[in-house]
Amino acid sequence: MIRTKTAALRTLGILVMGIITQSCHSQDFDLSALVLPVTESSITSKFKLEDQKFQTAGLDEYISLEKEVLYFEGKSLYGSIDNSPTTSYLANNVRFYIDKKTNQVEAYRLETKTTAETSKLEKALEAKFGKTFYYYKDPDMNFRIWEYKGNTYFLEVNSTTVYNGQQTVTGDLCVVNNKSEVFYNYYLAGGFGYYQDYLRAKKKSQKKVYTYNDFLNEMKAEGRDYYLKKVVR
Structure with a gap:
């Protein structure tokens, strides 16, 4: 009788674990x-x-x-x-x-x-x-x-x-x-338009690694501060 009860409990435990596992992986x-x-x-x-x-x-x-x-x-x-x-x-x-x-x-x-x-x-x-390199924000x-x-x-x-x-x-x-490329370029407009400008500058750059921060620093040096307005760095 005890063995039968133990076996039943073991079976019930396996069924419960199976349901939990199935739920976790559903x-x-x-x-x-x-x-x-x-x-x-x-x-x-x-x-x-x-x-x-x-x-x-x-x-x-x-x-x-x-x-x-x-x-x-x-x-x-x-x-x-x-x-x-x-x-x-x-x-x-x-x-x-x-x-x-x-x-x-x-x-x-x-x-x-x-x-x-x-x-x-x-x-x-x-x-x-993590933190994004391109982040423009207003209220x-x-x-x-x-x-x-x-x-x-x-x-x-x-x-x-x-x-x-x-x-x-x-x-x-x-x-x-x-x-x-066609769809990718289609999205480089509006609030993402500055990124297209960055990609053009990146192609022309002689630096092995050219980041968006590099681009912003160059724009600031050239007096094009509008690229830095509303940017979160």
């Missing part, structure tokens, strides 16, 4: 782990993507609002304004940009419409990459760039957005394969 996709390019099938085999029926910088755009796709550095970024998780206009989402000639995902764009998830995204990027918006393994991470955070009368802080993270 999230097997994380956007932060993607190093672009990746095959289209590596995404479509896991998630249903909706074809947006248009191109951005030569790449076809597909969108997903699924909860399981909205993870970054282990943090869930699932959420929406007015509890509307199936409306792309109001819901956090990710868009994949695919070269249909090669069936490769060359970029993705993660949009957070909710303040809490935007904050999570900012903290996750800082935890993964309403900021622009940051990180580079990692041949990918560039463009982050825009906007605290002036209003959806359905509700003010929120939004995040727009675009991750691009640097070799996808």
